[in-house]
Structure formats: structure tokens, C-alpha cells
Amino acid sequence: MIEVVKFQGDAELAAQWDSYVEQCDAATFFHLSGWLTVNEKVYGHIGHYLYAKQGQDIVGVLPLVEQKSRLFGHALISTPFCVYGGVAANNEDVQRALEDAAIALAQQLEVDYLELRNKVPSSHPQLVEKCAHSYFAWPLQDNPEAILAGVKKKQRAVIRHSLKADLSYKVDSDTQTAYDIYSESVRNLGTPVFPREYFNQLREIFGHRCDVLTVEHQGKAVSSVLNFYFRDQVLPYYGGGLPQARELKSNDFMYYQLMCSAKERGYGQYDFGRSKNDSGAYQYKKHWGMEPTALHYQFCLVKAPALPNLSPNNPKYQFFIKAWQKLPLWVSRALGPMLSKYLG
Structure with missing residues (x-):
């Protein structure tokens, strides 16, 4: 029964x-x-x-x-x-x-x-x-060279470019840096951000299952991602970069180094999460060589x-998105949590 x-x-x-x-x-x-x-x-x-x-x-x-x-x-x-x-x-x-x-x-x-x-x-x-969404995942190859070789040619060239830049990374529990970068990143996309306490609680509640990888350029953090670990998987979940990240290719560097770090620690699967079908994030993940699964x-x-239909592609939200992108960062961080609690 x-x-x-x-x-x-x-x-x-x-x-x-x-x-x-x-x-x-x-x-x-x-x-x-x-x-x-x-x-x-x-x-x-x-x-x-x-x-x-x-x-x-x-x-x-x-x-x-x-x-x-x-x-x-x-x-x-x-x-x-x-x-x-x-x-x-x-x-x-x-x-x-x-x-x-x-x-x-x-x-x-x-x-x-x-x-x-x-x-x-x-x-x-x-x-x-x-x-309306698909997720992306693939097995992690045995070493950094094999992981890089498995990436599509154009994206592989981007990663190689980032490896020659003055970038370094660290893996720790610094949710404050992750939140600061993520909140600015989503403001620039016109999306309300979660409260800072959310990141803190994720780390506190999930403990060893959660960490942060941050990329620095000349001593300043430029990209950061909060990650989850489950069984054999690493799941980069909340990632973002400052405006200079695009030129530095620091987000590409970040995700590649996360793959290498996770493999070195014994994880065998990389789950790149969901993206709305045919969105920019969807195309970005395909460029790595991962196939979407509905x-x-x-x-x-x-x-x-x-x-x-709570999608940002819904035409009735376009005015709101454009207005939100123009908000001062401190205002978006103050107002965002009042809206984002219903948008998860």
C-alpha cells in the first residue's frame, strides 16, 4: 500500500x-x-x-x-x-x-x-x-587538455585566448563577491536580482555541496559563479561577469576552469543548466559543443x-526590462528582491 x-x-x-x-x-x-x-x-x-x-x-x-x-x-x-x-x-x-x-x-x-x-x-x-527550455550537460574528459579538445573549434579558440590573458581564479566560499558580480550582471540584462541572503543561505544550507569560483584580472574580480555538487555532477548555477568580462573572455575562462577543477576533484559530469530555447544563453552553450535536451x-x-507566461520574451514585460537596465545598481539591489521572490 x-x-x-x-x-x-x-x-x-x-x-x-x-x-x-x-x-x-x-x-x-x-x-x-x-x-x-x-x-x-x-x-x-x-x-x-x-x-x-x-x-x-x-x-x-x-x-x-x-x-x-x-x-x-x-x-x-x-x-x-x-x-x-x-x-x-x-x-x-x-x-x-x-x-x-x-x-x-x-x-x-x-x-x-x-x-x-x-x-x-x-x-x-x-x-x-x-x-520552452532545454538543459545542457556532458561528461568531463580526463584532463584539462582533453576537456579543451572536446570543445567546439570556435569556442576552443576563445578559451585559448583567455588562457593567454592575465587571468587567475580561485575556488572558495565567497558568496559576497559572487552576489556583487551576479547582481550587476542581471541588472544589465533587465532582470530583478535575488536578495544577498539567498546566496548566503545556499552556502550555509548546502555546505560542501556549494562553492564559488571567481576569476580575477590584475587582482580584481571580473567573473564569478556559484556552483552546486551532487553525486558525480558539478552544476554552475548563478554566474555572471562585469562589463569588461566580454573583452577579457573571463566567463569562458571561468567555466573551463570549473570543468577542470571539478574533474580534478573527482566529478565526472558537467550540468550547464537550462536556457530558454533559441535564447542567447542557449546558443552560447551549444557553441561549447553540448547538445540541448528538452x-x-x-x-x-x-x-x-x-x-x-512569465517569460522575459513576453512583450508586456519589455518596457519594464528596458527601464530596469537603467536603474542605479544600488536601487536594483534594493528593489529586486521584492520581485524576484516570485520569479524563481
């Missing part, structure tokens, strides 16, 4: 949850229980983490977080601020039980919609798909008449 239970957040159960996530093939870094703490502590969102039991054993998990905003709507999402989500389970029966429970919960909460960020599509008849984000509409 499959029993679906709501996770109550005690330490013993969290350890059991995470132990299951570690060994379940369908689970990802973003299924770890720490994301519940991040969402509740940093953003004040309500978590509805569900798990399935058979006897005393966990046989499936479904992290869900409720977001409610007058501007962006009311949603139940697996999982905000994460590229992957949905059910991780032992088999299809467990998956269906958890999805049924999620749909029932979405109806009970009277949300606009339920969103499951699946890597693999579900066959649940009440879920509809909106496939993500299968699936929805159950509850009160909403149609699927949400």
Missing part, C-alpha cells in the same frame, strides 16, 4: 528524505530537503513537501512550494528557483500517487496552477506540457484559464 504523507521538517526525516534522493535515479540536487529551508527562510514561501511510504520506507518524493502574489499569481511549483523538479519515485505507481496528491492539494489551495519541472515527461492525463515542464490548470 502506498501512503502519501506531508513532510514536517524534522531533522531525522530530512536525513531520510535526502538519503532517498541520493540513491533515487530520478532525483536531482533540487529534490534535496534543503530547498524547503531556503524557500521558507529566505522568501517566506510555504512548503508542501510530499513523500510516499510503503511500510517504513520512503519510495518517492515531491517537493512543492506555494507562491502567492497579486502581480504574478498564485501557484504551486516543484520547485521555485530550481531548473528540475517533479516526482522522484521508485516506480510509476508511486509517481502517479504523488501527482494525484499534488493535484488534489492544488485544488484545495485554490491556486491558479500546479507546475512540475520534469526532466522526463509524466503521462498523467491531467498534466499539460509547455516545453525539459518537460508540465502544468495542471486549477483556476487559471491558460498557461502562465
Whole structure:
């Protein structure tokens, strides 16, 4: 018999949850229980983490977080601020039980919609798909020379150029530098930034699973990326560069050095994350030689008449994006967190 239970957040159960996530093939870094703490502590969102039991054993998990905003709507999402989500389970029966429970919960909460960020599509008849993103990943070769040789020719030339520049890098826990660079980078793109505390909490909650690689030019940080580690994977997650990074090729240097560093530390897979199909970031990742794999984000509409469109490509956001790009950096850092908490 499959029993679906709501996770109550005690330490013993969290350890059991995470132990299951570690060994379940369908689970990802973003299924770890720490994301519940991040969402509740940093953003004040309500978590509805569900798990399935058979006897005393966990046989499936479904992290869900409720977001409610007058501007962006009311949603139940697996999982905000994460590229992957949905059910991780032992088999299809467990998956269906958890999805049924999620749909029932979405109806009970009277949300606009339920969103499951699946890597693999579900066959649940009440879920509809909106496939607008792809993710990029590849195995890390045995040494720096082999990693570089595996990169497409044009991108390889860019990396070789960066290796001749006066660039150095370090790997540490400096989330402050990562945030400062990232916040300026996303302001320049017209995107509200997360609160500084978010980066701090990611490092505190995930500990050894999280670090920062920062590239310096003549002693000054110019590019930085906050990374996650899970099983055999390294996942560069929040990266950016100052305006001079383009000329210095320091972002290219940064991602290449992260691959080399991760391989040296025993990791074998590089997950470059998601990008909106045919966007600039999508094309950039393809230039490295990685092939896109479609993500299968699936929805159950509850009160909403149609699927949400919070994409920056939505024409109604273009004026806002252009105005945001002109804000002083300190203003964008002050105002961004009030909006970004609903845009994860």
C-alpha cells in the first residue's frame, strides 16, 4: 500500500528524505530537503513537501512550494528557483500517487496552477506540457587538455585566448563577491536580482555541496559563479561577469576552469543548466559543443484559464526590462528582491 504523507521538517526525516534522493535515479540536487529551508527562510514561501511510504520506507518524493502574489499569481511549483523538479519515485505507481496528491492539494489551495519541472515527461492525463527550455550537460574528459579538445573549434579558440590573458581564479566560499558580480550582471540584462541572503543561505544550507569560483584580472574580480555538487555532477548555477568580462573572455575562462577543477576533484559530469530555447544563453552553450535536451515542464490548470507566461520574451514585460537596465545598481539591489521572490 502506498501512503502519501506531508513532510514536517524534522531533522531525522530530512536525513531520510535526502538519503532517498541520493540513491533515487530520478532525483536531482533540487529534490534535496534543503530547498524547503531556503524557500521558507529566505522568501517566506510555504512548503508542501510530499513523500510516499510503503511500510517504513520512503519510495518517492515531491517537493512543492506555494507562491502567492497579486502581480504574478498564485501557484504551486516543484520547485521555485530550481531548473528540475517533479516526482522522484521508485516506480510509476508511486509517481502517479504523488501527482494525484499534488493535484488534489492544488485544488484545495485554490491556486491558479500546479507546475512540475520534469526532466522526463509524466503521462498523467491531467498534466499539460509547455516545453520552452532545454538543459545542457556532458561528461568531463580526463584532463584539462582533453576537456579543451572536446570543445567546439570556435569556442576552443576563445578559451585559448583567455588562457593567454592575465587571468587567475580561485575556488572558495565567497558568496559576497559572487552576489556583487551576479547582481550587476542581471541588472544589465533587465532582470530583478535575488536578495544577498539567498546566496548566503545556499552556502550555509548546502555546505560542501556549494562553492564559488571567481576569476580575477590584475587582482580584481571580473567573473564569478556559484556552483552546486551532487553525486558525480558539478552544476554552475548563478554566474555572471562585469562589463569588461566580454573583452577579457573571463566567463569562458571561468567555466573551463570549473570543468577542470571539478574533474580534478573527482566529478565526472558537467550540468550547464537550462536556457530558454533559441535564447542567447542557449546558443552560447551549444557553441561549447553540448547538445540541448528538452525539459518537460508540465502544468495542471486549477483556476487559471491558460498557461502562465512569465517569460522575459513576453512583450508586456519589455518596457519594464528596458527601464530596469537603467536603474542605479544600488536601487536594483534594493528593489529586486521584492520581485524576484516570485520569479524563481
